[in-house]
Amino acid sequence: MIVSVVSMPEGVVVRTDLQGARERLTASGFVIVDIDLGEEPPPDDDRPLSRRLGLDDEIWEWLGEQEEHTRADFHEGTAAGIVPVVCGDRIVYVQIHADEEHVITVHRGPVELIDTFVERLRHDRPVDSVTALYLILQGVLESFRRAVTAAHLEVEDLEEAMFEERQPQHAQALARLRRRAAHLHRAFLPYASVVQEILVRRRMTAHGIPEERRAMNTLHEHTVQLVLLEIESLRDATRRAAGSYASIVADQQNLVINRLTVVSMIFLPLSFLTGFFGMNFSFLTNRLSSEDSFLALGLGLQAASVVAALYYVLYRTHWRQLRESRSRDAADDRP
Structure with missing residues (x-):
């Protein structure tokens, strides 16, 4: 287990253990904690990770469990959830817990998004935990956008190669890209749904939200819809490329x-x-x-x-x- 504690606004990163992270979380001040569980054996302490971090509310006991599905909860000013992140050819899930002063991220194995976020904290220096949370969520969206853009470019290159000279491996590449588009869609659609539900419910129940937070909510909602449209466009592009491949095969047979x-x-x-x-x-x-x-x-x-x-x-x-x-x-x- 690797536990990193970042004191804000200084952006100083310190490696510690769960006990040290709990002490920093119970103290006053803006703190960001990242926990990489890795492939560690079951701990001697059988209490949930949330209890070991000092989060006594039972609603957060799923924190640290090996869950592989998207979720989001908002309770008494605290937001938490599990978000998908694109890491290369894989989709990994990061657990996030954020209140007014703390942001906790939990994952298994290295995640490029979290590593980059922690490294940039000394330069970006978010003013509060809500801003830090939105930075992480925007990074989630950007990971999907980069993956979709790379797949789009690969589809276009593949179509040009097909029309120049069709090869048997083109069919395999098309099948892989169609699975990639379906995988991205299957991972992102639940995230878009739960985030929309949480943001709308928060606007309806929490009164007096500052204007900059409303702007971040709106920006995130718009970006979610944009990413969803880009994924749908990628799925259409792979279907079009598959149809073009079938037409080329039919023409050659004719x-x-x-x-x-x-x-x-x-x-x-x-x-x-x-x-x-x-x-x-x-x-x-x-x-x-x-x-x-x-x-x-x-x-x-x-x-x-x-x-x-x-x-x-x-x-x-x-x-x-x-x-x-x-x-x-x-x-x-x-x-």
Whole structure:
């Protein structure tokens, strides 16, 4: 377990234990406490982490438990909850408890958002715990926005690569991006719901909220909606890219079918003539007895059938379509 205590407004970070953190929390003054539980074994003290930190209210006994779902509570001027944070390819959950003088964050393993927040405290220096809480929550939103932006850019690069030359690994990358978008949506949607509920309930029940806190509430709500729209846009982009991939595959299959059609139209008459002249009946055996008659009928009919097939395939279809398309283009270019 790693316990970091930051005294504000100085921004001095001190490593201590739970007992030292409890002493700092019970003293007066603005203090931020970060607790990294890691993969520690069960403690000898079986009391909940909230009790060991001096938080005697039973409503916060879930603090420190290994929960993996989003929640938010607001009770007697104290806010607490579990928020999702994007860390690389993973979604981790950070537990936050904040009152008028203290902010406590609890997580398992290093979290880039919390590490960056603690490092910047000596420079940012929030004036109170509410501002510090909103800084953390804005960092949560920014982690999702960065992940969505990176995925969007990857989808665009993948679409360009597909149209240049389709590769089998493109389908795997598309499937991974669609799972990524679904994972982000599944993690962020509960957060957007509970945060909206808490902020609205707080505005309705808490009177006399300072104007700057109302502004932070409004900013956070708007950013939540913006991130939600960006995630939806990412999901639409992955669906569009998957549809483009399917269209490219269908076009390539159509080209293969067209080639097979051309080949079959050339060789089907030849196969018919070969089979016809291979039959043993009186007309062939009595009339086609000389070499000239065989060349005239056998090879002549086959050559005529090949010429007719090529004329129909090339002129009546491909060349005619190409000529009509050029005529349309020329008509469109005229003023």
